[in-house]
Amino acid sequence: xxxxxxxxxxxxxxxxTGAARLVRVRTTEGDIGIMPGHESMAGLLxxxxxxIDRVDGDRLRGRIDSGLLxxxxxxxxxxxxxxxxxxxxxxx
Numbered sequence: 082x083x084x085x086x087x088x089x090x091x092x093x094x095x096x097x098t099g100a101a102r103l104v105r106v107r108t109t110e111g112d113i114g115i116m117p118g119h120e121s122m123a124g125l126l127x128x129x130x131x132x133i134d135r136v137d138g139d140r141l142r143g144r145i146d147s148g149l150l151x152x153x154x155x156x157x158x159x160x161x162x163x164x165x166x167x168x169x170x171x172x173x
Contacts, residue, residue, distance in 0.1 A: 083117035084136050087157045089143075091164045097141065103134040104157050106150060113150075121153045126161060142167040 087104055089096040104115040107129040126148040133141040148161030 083155065085115065085117055085155050085157050087133055087159075089131075089133075089145075089159045089164055090161070092160075092162055096143075096164045096166065097133075099133075100136040101133045101157075102136055103132075104159075105132045106145075106159065107131070108150060115152055115157055117155050119152050119155075122150075123152070124150045126150055126159065131159070 084100045084102060085104060086098075087101045088098045102116065106113060106115075107127045108124040109127055110124065113124075126145060128144070128146050130142065130144050135141060143164060143166040145159065145161040145165075146163040148159060151158040151160075
C-alpha cells in the first residue's frame with residue numbers, strides 16, 4: 082500500500098515526522114485532503130486544525146498558524162509559524 086511521508090515543522094523545531102495515509106489541512110483556497118499519488122503542489126495555509134491519518138491507524142490532530150504546504154512525490158511538508166498537537170490521538 083502506498084503511503085505519504087509527512088513532516089510538520091514549526092519555525093523553531095521539528096514537530097512530527099512519519100508515514101500517513103491521509104493529510105487534511107486548510108489552505109487559503111479551502112480545505113484539502115492529500116493521499117498517496119497526489120499531484121505536486123505548494124500552497125499557503127490558513128490558521129486552523131489539521132489531521133493526519135497515520136498508517137498505524139491512529140489519527141494525529143492539531144492546530145497550526147499560517148504557514149506553507151508542499152506536496153511532491155508522496156512527501157508532504159508543512160511549515161508553520163506555530164503548531165500545537167492535541168494531547169491524544171485516536172484510532173481512525
